[in-house]
Structure formats: structure tokens, C-alpha cells
Amino acid sequence: MTQQRLDRRAAMAALLRDRDDNLLVVPGLGSTTWDLAALGDNPRNFYLWGAMGGAAMIGLGLALAQPKRRVAVITGDGEMLMGLGSLATIGVQKPQNLAVIVFDNGVYGETGGQPSHTAAGGIDLVAVAQACHFALCLDLHDEQGLAGLAARLNAFAGPLFARIAINAGEPPRVLPERDGGTLKRRFRAALSLEG
Amino acid sequence: MSDWPDALYDCFKRAGIRQVGYVPDAGHARLIERCRQDRDIRNIPLTTEEEGIALAAGAWLGGERSALLMQSSGVGNCINMLSLARTCRFPLLMLITMRGEWEEFNPWQVPMGAAVEPVMQICEAEVLRARKPEDVQGLAGRAMQLAFGDERIVALILSQELIGKKVWTK
Numbered sequence: 001m002t003q004q005r006l007d008r009r010a011a012m013a014a015l016l017r018d019r020d021d022n023l024l025v026v027p028g029l030g031s032t033t034w035d036l037a038a039l040g041d042n043p044r045n046f047y048l049w050g051a052m053g054g055a056a057m058i059g060l061g062l063a064l065a066q067p068k069r070r071v072a073v074i075t076g077d078g079e080m081l082m083g084l085g086s087l088a089t090i091g092v093q094k095p096q097n098l099a100v101i102v103f104d105n106g107v108y109g110e111t112g113g114q115p116s117h118t119a120a121g122g123i124d125l126v127a128v129a130q131a132c133h134f135a136l137c138l139d140l141h142d143e144q145g146l147a148g149l150a151a152r153l154n155a156f157a158g159p160l161f162a163r164i165a166i167n168a169g170e171p172p173r174v175l176p177e178r179d180g181g182t183l184k185r186r187f188r189a190a191l192s193l194e195g
Numbered sequence: 196m197s198d199w200p201d202a203l204y205d206c207f208k209r210a211g212i213r214q215v216g217y218v219p220d221a222g223h224a225r226l227i228e229r230c231r232q233d234r235d236i237r238n239i240p241l242t243t244e245e246e247g248i249a250l251a252a253g254a255w256l257g258g259e260r261s262a263l264l265m266q267s268s269g270v271g272n273c274i275n276m277l278s279l280a281r282t283c284r285f286p287l288l289m290l291i292t293m294r295g296e297w298e299e300f301n302p303w304q305v306p307m308g309a310a311v312e313p314v315m316q317i318c319e320a321e322v323l324r325a326r327k328p329e330d331v332q333g334l335a336g337r338a339m340q341l342a343f344g345d346e347r348i349v350a351l352i353l354s355q356e357l358i359g360k361k362v363w364t365k
Contacts, residue, residue, distance in 0.1 A: 026253075046256060051279040054249030058279075061253025061261065064214060064237055085242030086249075093239060180283030184256065193258040 004141045005167040008035050008103055012074070014146045015101070015153065023153060024062060024187075028055040028075025030110045032103055036074065037176035043190040046183055047176045053082030056100050060090050063098035066191070070097045072153060077104040077118045080125060090159050091132030099153060099160040100129070109170045129161035138162040199331040199357065200225035203290065206335040207236070210343065212288075213259040214239060216247035220266035222292030222358040227264065244269035245276040252285045260343055262288045267295060268307045270314055270350075277318045280348050288342040289320070289350045297355040311352065320348040325357055 012035040027036040029048045059073035080102045106119025117123040126139045188194045215230045216239040230236045241247050247263035254261040280287040295308020315322050321341050323334045338351045
């Protein structure tokens with residue numbers, strides 16, 4: 001059986017179509033950072049050009065520090081697999097305002113399309129999140145599911161985990177700001193934490 | 196019994212630390228216990244120390260100060276993730292309890308213990324080392340200023356002679 005898979009740029013656009021200023025977004029190293037940048041820049045994005053395996057934990061620290069805002073980590077399957085333990089750490093903390101969303105294309109797209117564990121061995125990230133006691137775990141394959149998740153991003157009781165089946169196409173890179181100090185300062189300024 | 200862990204806890208409170216990430220170490224047991232009893236400090240046990248580097252970055256993005264506690268063996272787990280703090284100049288306060296020096300019984304602790312200071316220096320951390328209980332308060336204050344005032348990576352190393360050696364047989 002062939003599972004339906006979604007275009008990554010269209011999926012990112014659908015997820016954030018109704019984004020408000022209280023949604024902070026941390027994309028993972030690689031394609032999800034390019035996907036987010038392709039929607040247009042926003043100082044409430046903290047783009048990652050490195051720190052592979054760290055996206056979900058950045059999201060946790062941010063969600064705990066900003067309980068009145070919502071945090072969406074949107075990363076790839078390879079990046080998530082490197083930080084699998086962080087799902088257990090998040091499951092212990094249970095931040096209600098954190099969503100971890102994985103664009104699962106089953107490959108390491110930045111390095112030549114080598115299969116990741118999700119494709120090579122059918123490793124089930126949704127089952128991992130369930131085992132880590134995420135409050136809501138979604139496995140999405142179609143536009144209807146995406147629209148449902150997009151609506152939830154404006155009000156949810158997390159931690160929420162969603163895996164989105166993505167096709168292996170690699171659209172052209174869209175490169176955002178890459179100076180880390182600039183990304184940090186403008187993010188904090190957008191939250192009125194510094195001038 | 197020295198009260199240097201209490202001096203560290205008092206420094207946390209003065210600096211306004213709100214998130215404390217750790218992989219437990221016996222040398223940090225009392226400080227962890229003080230933090231666990233404090234309703235204003237969020238305790239975040241980690242599966243591996245590198246999670247704490249990313250956690251600290253997220254906390255700072257959200258306006259909170261944090262600290263990361265680990266044993267010397269955890270330093271090796273952090274090296275790539277330290278790129279995040281180095282590239283973005285995130286404040287990062289690391290408290291590292293030493294193994295593998297001073298009458299260490301377990302030879303498996305020695306290689307990483309010997310690498311802690313050079314690795315931290317290569318990774319652009321300011322390295323401070325406390326050897327005696329009376330060193331701790333002053334060095335901890337300095338570490339807070341370097342981390343949160345100057346947005347630096349600080350490794351405050353707590354020597355094994357300060358902690359005392361692990362007792363293997365009763």
C-alpha cells in the first residue's frame with residue numbers, strides 16, 4: 001500500500017496560514033528551515049543552521065520560559081531521530097504550550113537522500129511520542145489533517161506531537177538570515193525581552 | 196560536611212535562575228535536592244547533557260536564565276551542541292563535577308576527566324575551577340556575571356578533591 005505524502009512547502013504554508021504573534025516557531029537544521037524561510041521572514045522564527053538534534057529541546061526551554069505563548073518545533077525525521085531522548089524529557093515536563101511537528105520524508109535530504117530509520121526500518125515516531133506520554137499524537141497524510149493541525153496550533157493543550165508524511169522532493173533552498181547573534185537578538189526583541 | 200552546594204544554590208537564587216537542567220551526578224546531589232525543593236526553579240532532568248545546551252538556548256530566547264549541571268563525562272556529549280551557544284552567543288552556565296582525578300578508583304573515568312579543561316577551552320568557554328569550599332561562592336558569582344552579563348559560555352569546574360572521592364566499599 002502506498003501512503004499518500006504531502007509537498008513540504010505546501011505543508012508548511014498550510015500549517016502556518018493563520019499564524020498569530022503568539023506562535024513562536026523553531027525549525028530544525030536543514031530543509032524545514034528553508035521551508036519556513038520560504039513563507040517569508042518573521043523575527044519569531046529561530047532558524048537553525050546547525051545544532052542537529054537540538055530543535056525539540058530549544059522548543060522546551062522556550063515553552064517553559066513563555067507559558068503564555070505557543071511554541072511549534074517543526075523539524076525533519078533525521079533531526080528528530082538524533083534527539084530522540086528529548087521526546088522522553090519533554091514527556092516528563094509536559095509543557096502544554098509545546099508542539100513538536102516532524103516532516104517525515106524518510107531521507108536525509110541535505111546529504112543526498114540516504115534513507116533515515118523511518119523509511120529504512122519503519123521506525124514509528126508517533127509511537128515513540130505516544131510512549132513518551134505526549135498529550136496528543138497525530139499521524140497526518142493529507143490536506144484535511146494538515147488543516148486540522150493548523151487550527152489546533154492557535155489553541156492546544158500539549159505537549160502535542162504530529163508526524164506529517166512528506167514526499168522526498170527537495171525544492172530549491174530559500175536561505176534566511178544565518179548570523180546566530182542576529183537571530184537571537186531579534187527574536188528576543190520581538191518578545192520585548194530586549195531593545 | 197561542607198556547605199558549598201548551598202553556596203551554589205544561593206548564587207542561583209541571587210542570579211534569578213529559573214530552569215536547571217541536569218544529568219545527575221553524586222557530586223551535584225545536594226544542589227539538585229535544593230533545586231527540587233524550590234517551587235520557583237523548574238527542574239529538567241535530561242537523557243543526555245547536550246539536551247541541556249539546547250534547553251538553555253531556548254530558555255534565554257524566552258527570557259529565562261538557566262544552569263546546566265553535569266559530571267565531567269558529560270562534557271564529551273556536548274561538543275557539537277556547544278556550536279549553538281558559540282555561534283549565537285547564548286549565555287551558558289555549566290557546573291561540572293569532576294571524576295577521573297585525585298585518587299579516582301575507576302580508570303574508565305580518567306580519559307574524559309583529563310579532557311574536560313582542554314575541550315572547554317577549545318570550545319571558547321571561560322573555565323573556572325574550584326578546589327576548596329571557600330573558593331566556591333566567589334567563583335560562582337564570577338561565573339554568573341560572565342554568563343548572563345557578558346553572554347559567554349562558562350564552565351565552573353568543581354574539583355574531585357572538593358567533592359570527595361566516591362566510596363566503593365563500606
